[in-house]
Amino acid sequence: MDFELNEEHRLIQATVREFAAKEILPVAAELDHNPRYPAEIIASAAALGLLGLTVPEEYGGAGLDGLANVLVQEELARASAGVQAIVTVQNSLVCDPILRFGTAEQKRRYLPRLVGGEWLGCYCLTEPAAGSDAMSLRTRAERRNGEWVLTGQKIFVTNGLEAQLCIVYARTEPVPGARGISAFLVEKSFPGISVGKVEKKLGIKCSSTVEIVLADCRVPAENLLGARGRGGPVALATLDGGRIGIAAQALGIARAALEECVAYASLREQFGQPIKEFQAIQWAVADMATRIDAARLLTYRAAWLRDRGERCTAEAAMAKLVASETAMWAAHRAVQLFGGYGYIQEYPVERFFRDAKITEIYEGTSEVQRLVISRHILGRR
């Protein structure tokens, strides 16, 4: 078992770390305090090839593996979880399903633009009445005059404000649950799709979270993604990769918390010495480092399985579960370690605390992850 990263992975990690340090870190706090879409950062990220990491070269991508994606996402999230949220959706929730389930024409039409950063993509699954129970979604798609016509309401769509392309899940068959669902590639320019409410959030503020409204939205027949009625498998396969991306996000946030604590503990003096001399602080740092490393190894393992084409649903769920809970715990611990300064916006740890929370919720809450894992072990009802 080789735990070493190969030369390419190391170089990719170093490159993205430098990019994040130079272009994202200096503005990360500002992007949170005065949220705006970081257009120039996304453009630079696109130029480096970070928006379609696993997309093959023929469509303009770098053809990297899932492990490289994890490394990139962690480095981006270390600097800004908000920026990384934008990038991970593009990679895992938009490019990936098009790669896996798209026709040659769909890939040719959409991937180069997504990879090049010309178009941003978003993923429309959740509805007001369908969150953890995503497969009960009610947005419907009817066949009419050789087209599909979609009607419904999607919420909590990341990138929804800026995106030009939306992957929308709608019910096409008169059967309940996953078996009645199909996936569609909907361009914002199609008639009948619009952005509704733009949400204000606790964290990851520079990434937009919006409502997408479909009112008799007309979608050409050739924009069905995957086979009709097979939207469930599309969604689930996509979520495996998405969860690994979120696990990597959580790793980045957790590492940011740890690094800030290490720096602070060396500098902050109380009772005549740097606080790193106190056992309580030493143990906190030890716990943080250990749990982060454990989460990292779970994440790498899930990516490795997925790269080999093996089933990884439970492993991806484990990685997401542990990484997100670790990030929340570490960020919380970090605020405490900083004391009063941890509560103040001038210091970054309160932002990590707010950013970390979402990792326990989106792309399947921790409860859902536990459901997935237990089913894998105990079997379905």
Added chain:
Amino acid sequence: MTGICIIAGALDGKLSRSSLELIGGARMLQGPVGQEVAAVLLGHGPGLAEAAADLHRHGVGRVYRCDHPLLTAGQTDAVLVAGEQVVRRTGPEVVLIAADTVGRELAPRLAYRLRAALATECVELGVEDGAIVVRRQVYGGRALATLVVRTRPAVLSVKPHALDVPQPAPVAGTVEDVSVAIDVGALPTRVREVLREQAELGLEDAQIVIGGGRGLGGPEGFALLAELAKQLGGAVGASRPPTDAGWVPVNWQIGQTGKTIRPALYIAVGISGATQHIAGVTGSRTIVAINRDPEAPIFSIAHLGIVGDYREVVPALIAKVKELKGA
């Protein structure tokens, strides 16, 4: 082969200060090498007479004066051709060259042509146990290497401002005019333009210098430093990041690649203390560092440290200085 020869540059029409520093260096080597210190004076124009006189005033008896219209600022190829011709004619054991803009190109190339031993950027010269020993900064100024010069002839370049200009010690000297043949068509490089940058009062001569670094966050921070400099009567410089980013002119750079300074007071503001910057300032008598990060390497060489935001500290300092001056 006898004697020590210094290459005295007068490419701007007058004797460079670093040429005088070389005289001090030559004196430190006079022991086993033979007593004679001669100078090869390269330049053009009426200023060369005064330059020769200045060399005599500082104790260099024999001056070989080489006046040629191509011996002007930046014309290293011409300087190399002339220098080689004169040095071969006079045959010294050791050639000292100031490692300024032209000197740092000249020294290795001349050494190659003379098949001479080469040591560059020396900050100390001396004789130990009968051998020539030089010291130079390495690893960004973190360490000092001692080298023994084993063979002759030897070409040694001296870091400008590392040595002091020696006390005048006038001698009745001679000036021998040497004519050199320089085929202008054969020179592979030609200076088209010399652009003098708007520079603050000689950074290298200022007694008080204030340096700004990446921590200033942008060019605006330098306006604050300029105000402080005005109040203290000092000059403003910068570490590498601000010059690389174009916040300030490149020749404001203090450091191994930029200028070496030895002021009485150096105040580093928002400078982390990259080794190559530290290498340019360690000669300062008193170093004050202002930085938000108490772990910044600059504090390892500073005498007085202020951990804080320069945006609060510097205005407070300006106000305090004004108050004390008014008092």
Added chain:
Amino acid sequence: MEIIVCLKQVVDPELPARDFAIDPATRRQVREGRPLVISTYDENALEVALQLKDRVGGKVTALTLGPQGVAGDAIRLALAMGADEAVAVDDPHGVGLLGVEKARVLTAAIRRIGRFDLVLCGCESADWVERVVGPLLAEALAAACVTFVSRIELRNGALLVRRMADEGFHQLEVRLPAVLSVTSDETNRPRLPKVKDIMTARRKPVQVWPMADLSGTSLDGDAPGVEVRDVALPERTARCEFLPGDAAAQVAALTQRLRDLKLL
């Protein structure tokens, strides 16, 4: 344009002070376990080469000298940034060579590479800082020489370079072939490699030449006339006195100390 860029791999110059140590046996910095990077200004030289290639076309060859296996990352990065091929001269001695010795080896390697219009290198290496390799290469290769070049322009077939000088800049016209040593400038900040290029770098040709194979580089006969006797850390006697309190208190303390030192 055929451009050769000499790249040296050094221990990260920004290593924390506690990790910096001199090995008394080799009289050089301890490299074991320390992160290695491409010497600062060599990266700028590579960036200048790549910009020139972007503008006028041609080929950029990365040339390194060092123990094999160690130079790997530097070569990979250079190829990922855009160099077309690489030559790694394997030097089993390790890193004890002085500038004059390195120049001799690099000259032989460049002769073996064949024709070139430009050889670029950093103005000084981040570790030994002799500033000699560029000029020595120019002499050995009978090429034009300019050091501390911050910008290069090709105008009407002539090479125009800007050299950093004590008083400002010199603009020079340079005849090819030339050896230029490069210093940093806002126009030559090294690019980050695209991830795609990091992957395709794997396919670019890398030749490894044992140093002993390069003619004229036997180091036994012609030792440099200078010998390193020792490398020592200077005594750091001063400990920084941190002035306490808020900005007002710190400033009051500072001005008092400066008055005591007769600087105010």
